Amino acid sequence: MAGAWLRPLALALALALAPGLPAVRAGQTPRPAERGPPVRLFTEEELAHYGGEEEDQPIYMAVKGVVFDVTSGKEFYGRGAPYNALAGKDSTRGVAKMSLDPADLTHDTTGLTAEELKALDDVFTKVYKAKYPIVGYTARRILNEDGSPNLDFKPEDQPHFDIKDEL
Numbered sequence: 001m002a003g004a005w006l007r008p009l010a011l012a013l014a015l016a017l018a019p020g021l022p023a024v025r026a027g028q029t030p031r032p033a034e035r036g037p038p039v040r041l042f043t044e045e046e047l048a049h050y051g052g053e054e055e056d057q058p059i060y061m062a063v064k065g066v067v068f069d070v071t072s073g074k075e076f077y078g079r080g081a082p083y084n085a086l087a088g089k090d091s092t093r094g095v096a097k098m099s100l101d102p103a104d105l106t107h108d109t110t111g112l113t114a115e116e117l118k119a120l121d122d123v124f125t126k127v128y129k130a131k132y133p134i135v136g137y138t139a140r141r142i143l144n145e146d147g148s149p150n151l152d153f154k155p156e157d158q159p160h161f162d163i164k165d166e167l
Contacts, residue, residue: 051088065141096120
């Protein structure tokens with residue numbers, strides 16, 4: 001698809017130039033998100049309550065099963081804002097494809113190209129992990145569809161996990 005490379009470029013440029021949002025440049029280590037309350041597990045239904053529709057509630061979104069508090073970017077993710085469609089859900093596929101199409105606003109990464117997966121990893125690390133506090137994980141990241149534990153999930157490998165916070 002001709003011009004498909006323009007979407008990631010446009011988003012990267014917009015994020016780099018956005019006022020008040022520090023950019024991570026090549027060769028720099030992303031600054032760790034500030035420590036907040038201990039992380040928690042979110043079901044899809046719980047996460048949907050943080051979609052930016054309520055003025056007095058935080059705005060959360062998930063990428064790769066990690067739930068971020070994007071309230072400080074309310075002008076991007078709040079009610080009526082350009083990226084509000086990403087809030088209140090795991091929008092991994094939409095982030096990877098730089099898409100706000102409702103069909104892409106899902107955790108499912110099936111069929112993504114190598115380029116889209118690289119873009120996902122770059123945005124996950126250089127935007128979300130660098131700018132927004134982690135407040136939890138989606139249940140899908142920790143549990144299988146049948147509710148059994150995901151044996152591949154290792155808490156110690158998760159961003160900002162500290163066993164002391166969980167006790």
